Structures are given as structure tokens and as C-alpha cells.
Amino acid sequence: MTTHAWPQSARLDAPRVLDRIFDITGVRLVLEGPCPGGEIGAAYVSWPDGRRSVLTSARTQCGPLADRARQAGVPTARHELTARVDGVRVIVQQRLPGVPPVTLDTALVRQMLQVNDRLAGVLAGEPAPQPAPLHLTADGPGFCLHEPLRQYSDRSARLLERVRATGAASGSQMIGDDLVHMDFHAGNVLVDDGRLTGVVDWDGAVRGDRHLDLVTLRFYLGGMAPALTGPVDERLALIPARRRRAYWAHMSLRQVDWSIRHHDAATVEKWLTVAEEGMADR
Structure with missing residues (x-):
């Protein structure tokens, strides 16, 4: 997975x-x-x-x-x-009960949406740190690197141009009072008999906009279970298009860069396809 x-x-x-x-x-x-x-x-x-x-x-x-x-x-x-x-x-x-899900279904997606709802405003009232960077116009610290996309293929280079243009037009930072997991997908939840029993791997968690986690989930489902994207799309349709574009550009850069450096060509092409489809829609 x-x-x-x-x-x-x-x-x-x-x-x-x-x-x-x-x-x-x-x-x-x-x-x-x-x-x-x-x-x-x-x-x-x-x-x-x-x-x-x-x-x-x-x-x-x-x-x-x-x-x-x-x-x-x-x-x-x-x-x-x-x-x-x-x-x-x-x-x-x-050690929490449950194991990572073997199969995905609408019930699990809806439980993950409920988790996302619970993180709304969790950090309100606390001193605000610097806004979390999305790395759309410059490299992140060991991830969201630009050069791998520039060098890998003409296709990935074109995606990078769109990512950078989105950063210039829509901003490259995330603000908000929500708690954002930053790696929110089905591989980081545990289930037991269909019930979500744990959310793991909080290493990247930051203060910001919980909708970025929904974009992460939507990106993942686009590559792994596209038939299940409907409930997430309904939620994302409620936020401004400018934010959706910035968050999708972040995920496109992050996943394609990571795949170029750590996975095979077929995996890179899969995530390039998801990235391009989302950039076209947003």
C-alpha cells in the first residue's frame, strides 16, 4: 500500500x-x-x-x-x-485495538470524515505559530522537493509548473485553528470489525485548516478507491476554490516527489494521473 x-x-x-x-x-x-x-x-x-x-x-x-x-x-x-x-x-x-484496513468502504470514509469534524477549532485560543508552509514555490525540508519533478519527465515538469503557478496565485501557506494530521489516509487508521479504533502517525501534525486532511484523503482515494470519493468531494465543495487549489497542489507535489524518489515508475504515473485530474477540476 x-x-x-x-x-x-x-x-x-x-x-x-x-x-x-x-x-x-x-x-x-x-x-x-x-x-x-x-x-x-x-x-x-x-x-x-x-x-x-x-x-x-x-x-x-x-x-x-x-x-x-x-x-x-x-x-x-x-x-x-x-x-x-x-x-x-x-x-x-x-497499542490501540484494530489493524490497518484491508479493504476500504464508504462506512470507513464517513468515519474518517467524523474524525476530521472533531479536529475543528481544537487549537483556537492558543498562541498562533507561523502559518504552516505548503512548499508550492520552494522546497520543503526533505519532502515536497521541486527538482525531482523538474527532472523526471516532461509530464512531471509540467505538473511542477502548475504547482508553482498555484502557489504564486493562491498563496503557499495554511492558516487556521484546527488540528491538522497532515498524513490523513486509510493507511494511518486502525479498524476492528468495521469500526475505526485509532488514528496513528501524528508526526507531521500542525495547526491549520483541517480541510487539508480531507484533500490528503481525497488524493489517496483517487489513486486507491476512486468509487469512494463522493462524500469527500461533497465536503471539499464547501470551501473556497482558492484553498482547494492550493491544498491539491501541495498534495500533488508531495506525493509525486515522494514516489519519484522512493517508488517505481508505475506508481509515479498513477499519482501523476491523480494529480493532473485534480488540478484540472480545481
């Missing part, structure tokens, strides 16, 4: 990390095996008392924002242990 992953330097080397956690904290965690899905790697581990958790890594101190989402009614995992291992932040977090 393709995911819109935020970049990491390498996949998690769970055995080495667990040894280092023991050296640092004196806590001996036992490796149970890899978690399904994802591109950076995560692993199931158990504590000496038998409690079961998940080991993963993060670029940011995302625990407080995941806590805010949980307070708003979104099922998220509590962070139980954090450590720096060879310059990388690693996290042992609560």
Missing part, C-alpha cells in the same frame, strides 16, 4: 533500538514483530509486565498534539516512553 509518508532517514532497526533503550533507561522491551503497513517501520513490543505497545520513530514532539486530538474524541495512542537513540527520537506508545 502506498502511503503519503513523511520522510525519515531509514527504516527503524527495532532490535538495535530496543538494546539502546535498555542502555538508556534500564527498561528491557521484547520485540514481538513488525507492524503491518507504513514506510518507515514500526514494531510491536511488550513490557516486562506483559503490557503490549508499539515502537516507532518521530521527527517531532507530537505527543501533545495527539493528546489534544484524543481530548477531542479522536482515538489516539498515549506515549509511554520516549528516548533519543543515535540522534533519532523513538517512541513507545500505547
Whole structure:
């Protein structure tokens, strides 16, 4: 399954990390095996008392924002242990029930829309940081890179021109008081018997406009399950076209750049097609 992953330097080397956690904290965690899905790697581990958790890594101190989402009614995992291992932040977090969905359906999409609703205004009243950049006119920090699109093919170069033009015309920042997951797609939720039981991977979460998460979901569905896009399109039709264009341009740049650098040619072509169809509609 393709995911819109935020970049990491390498996949998690769970055995080495667990040894280092023991050296640092004196806590001996036992490796149970890899978690399904994802591109950076995560692993199931158990504590000496038998409690079961998940080991993963993060670029940011995302625990407080995941806590805010949980307070708003979104099922998220509590962070139980954090450590720096060879310059990388690693996290042992609560293991939520459920697994990533094997198939997608309208019921899951509607549950994800409900999650998005709960994140509206979650950060209102707090000191506002700088607006979150969309990287439409300049490279992002290790993702949303422009040069791969410029060099890959004439098709990707034309997409980049449209992305940059959208940034110049519609702006390249996101503002708002919502909590934005920033990687909101079916690969980052857990389900149990059809019920959404968890939203994971809050590493990129920021303050901004929750509708960007809906654009992320819509982009993903366009490539993986186009028959399910209707409910998301209905929501996105309610926001100004200028914002939709900017958010779609961001996702187009982000996913095509990532695919060029990490996936095969067929995957690149698939996401180019999704990107182009969306740019034409918006």
C-alpha cells in the first residue's frame, strides 16, 4: 500500500533500538514483530509486565498534539516512553485495538470524515505559530522537493509548473485553528470489525485548516478507491476554490516527489494521473 509518508532517514532497526533503550533507561522491551503497513517501520513490543505497545520513530514532539486530538474524541495512542537513540527520537506508545484496513468502504470514509469534524477549532485560543508552509514555490525540508519533478519527465515538469503557478496565485501557506494530521489516509487508521479504533502517525501534525486532511484523503482515494470519493468531494465543495487549489497542489507535489524518489515508475504515473485530474477540476 502506498502511503503519503513523511520522510525519515531509514527504516527503524527495532532490535538495535530496543538494546539502546535498555542502555538508556534500564527498561528491557521484547520485540514481538513488525507492524503491518507504513514506510518507515514500526514494531510491536511488550513490557516486562506483559503490557503490549508499539515502537516507532518521530521527527517531532507530537505527543501533545495527539493528546489534544484524543481530548477531542479522536482515538489516539498515549506515549509511554520516549528516548533519543543515535540522534533519532523513538517512541513507545500505547497499542490501540484494530489493524490497518484491508479493504476500504464508504462506512470507513464517513468515519474518517467524523474524525476530521472533531479536529475543528481544537487549537483556537492558543498562541498562533507561523502559518504552516505548503512548499508550492520552494522546497520543503526533505519532502515536497521541486527538482525531482523538474527532472523526471516532461509530464512531471509540467505538473511542477502548475504547482508553482498555484502557489504564486493562491498563496503557499495554511492558516487556521484546527488540528491538522497532515498524513490523513486509510493507511494511518486502525479498524476492528468495521469500526475505526485509532488514528496513528501524528508526526507531521500542525495547526491549520483541517480541510487539508480531507484533500490528503481525497488524493489517496483517487489513486486507491476512486468509487469512494463522493462524500469527500461533497465536503471539499464547501470551501473556497482558492484553498482547494492550493491544498491539491501541495498534495500533488508531495506525493509525486515522494514516489519519484522512493517508488517505481508505475506508481509515479498513477499519482501523476491523480494529480493532473485534480488540478484540472480545481
